[in-house]
Amino acid sequence: MAFLNDNYLKLKAGYLFPEIGRRVRVFCEANPEAARRLIRCGIGDVTEPLPPAVIAAMHKAVDEMAGRETFKGYGPEQGYEWLRATIAKNDFPAARGCAVADDEVFVSDGTKCDTGNILDILGHKNKIAISDPVYPVYVDTNVMAGHTGEANEAGVYGKLVYLPCRPSNGFIPEPPKRHVDVIYLCSPNNPTGAAANRPQLEAWVKYALEHKAVIFFDAAYEAYIADANLPHSIYEIPGARECAIEFRSFSKGGGFTGTRCAFTVVPKSLNAQTKSGELIALHPLWARRQTTKFNGTSYISQRGAEALYSPEGKAQADGIIKLYMGNSDTLRVGAKKAGLKVFGGVNAPYIWVRTPKGVTSWQAFDKILDEANVVITPGSGFGSRGEGYFRISAFNSRVNAEEVARRLQELKW
Numbered sequence: 193m194a195f196l197n198d199n200y201l202k203l204k205a206g207y208l209f210p211e212i213g214r215r216v217r218v219f220c221e222a223n224p225e226a227a228r229r230l231i232r233c234g235i236g237d238v239t240e241p242l243p244p245a246v247i248a249a250m251h252k253a254v255d256e257m258a259g260r261e262t263f264k265g266y267g268p269e270q271g272y273e274w275l276r277a278t279i280a281k282n283d284f285p286a287a288r289g290c291a292v293a294d295d296e297v298f299v300s301d302g303t304k305c306d307t308g309n310i311l312d313i314l315g316h317k318n319k320i321a322i323s324d325p326v327y328p329v330y331v332d333t334n335v336m337a338g339h340t341g342e343a344n345e346a347g348v349y350g351k352l353v354y355l356p357c358r359p360s361n362g363f364i365p366e367p368p369k370r371h372v373d374v375i376y377l378c379s380p381n382n383p384t385g386a387a388a389n390r391p392q393l394e395a396w397v398k399y400a401l402e403h404k405a406v407i408f409f410d411a412a413y414e415a416y417i418a419d420a421n422l423p424h425s426i427y428e429i430p431g432a433r434e435c436a437i438e439f440r441s442f443s444k445g446g447g448f449t450g451t452r453c454a455f456t457v458v459p460k461s462l463n464a465q466t467k468s469g470e471l472i473a474l475h476p477l478w479a480r481r482q483t484t485k486f487n488g489t490s491y492i493s494q495r496g497a498e499a500l501y502s503p504e505g506k507a508q509a510d511g512i513i514k515l516y517m518g519n520s521d522t523l524r525v526g527a528k529k530a531g532l533k534v535f536g537g538v539n540a541p542y543i544w545v546r547t548p549k550g551v552t553s554w555q556a557f558d559k560i561l562d563e564a565n566v567v568i569t570p571g572s573g574f575g576s577r578g579e580g581y582f583r584i585s586a587f588n589s590r591v592n593a594e595e596v597a598r599r600l601q602e603l604k605w
Contacts, residue, residue, distance in 0.1 A: 208573035234567040243508035249499035271299025308333035318373035325578030367399035385536020400435035415445030519593035520586035526597020564599040
């Protein structure tokens with residue numbers, strides 16, 4: 193008989209979003225009238241159509257697939273050179289101190305995939321540090337890979353180092369006093385909506401260099417940063433090229449959640465050590481992993497992503513981002529008027545809300561679903577320190593955002 197990967201048995205019952213989907217499905221089946229007025233502000237999925245410039249580029253790419261002379265089969269697993277060059281030039285300009293080379297960019301089908309797959313090139317002896325609350329994928333993929341112990345009743349896994357994110361530190365974790373080898377940072381943060389400033393990232397780069405650690409920097413929401421003083425990339429910090437891998441996505445900034453295109457930057461100057469202590473560059477290892485286990489992102493999607501960098505594409509994407517951030521303002525103000533304590537929602541499309549005293553995050557989820565017919569995300573699904581909070585997503589129409597704000601103010605806690 194075949195043996196299974198026992199690490200999967202350590203996972204807590206159900207990934208967060210399927211559990212939300214199950215509860216919403218049960219509610220809708222039992223309450224068909226309420227189901228018709230249901231508004232979803234839970235999962236962070238975009239709602240607006242792709243920018244016209246992207247649609248035009250993808251239509252053209254489809255037409256190319258219809259001719260023998262222009263047809264594209266397997267593309268380069270790392271991504272087409274024209275897209276990698278466009279990304280490096282626009283997202284990592286030397287003027288901001290980034291200086292990312294074209295071939296340090298690896299195009300993929302999603303940041304979620306890459307933040308899990310990156311573990312393939314690292315060993316099992318690493319001490320992993322994860323923010324709490326945190327995007328669940330960071331934790332679950334380490335559980336699957338066998339990097340953790342069992343979870344306790346609060347869902348805290350042994351062997352992981354949890355970095356508390358709380359109001360007192362602005363929900364941005366601080367470097368620990370102890371040694372760790374791998375650090376997950378997300379800025380702007382999912383779920384709290386907090387964005388790290390330059391001194392905070394400088395402290396992390398300093399720590400990583402001193403401890404020879406690697407930072408996994410998830411910048412999937414960088415397009416939503418409104419504060420001109422906040423870094424968009426960790427490579428704006430001197431020394432980051434020697435200690436950080438950055439993950440970016442077209443999903444939230446370009447509306448590609450269903451189109452699938454993202455990229456990861458692995459600098460050539462970033463090293464890790466072998467069991468014998470020899471330093472080895474991670475760049476060729478990630479290239480080897482991708483060319484072995486990944487056949488590349490579709491040509492059509494990559495042409496669509498390239499169009500986001502055109503003058504028309506940039507303007508159209510900015511317009512959609514402004515819509516979502518206008519929703520964020522509406523929801524943030526509405527939650528405050530409802531008497532709730534609110535965080536985030538300024539440099540990210542997520543509002544992080546403290547539950548009323550004595551109310552758990554799943555109790556808040558059920559109450560808001562039952563009485564307001566609105567789907568939010570319970571904070572406990574993001575880690576033990578997410579308990580006592582819930583997340584509201586701003587990905588929606590303006591009409592729906594205004595209606596959710598109104599309904600929140602009508603709730604009696």
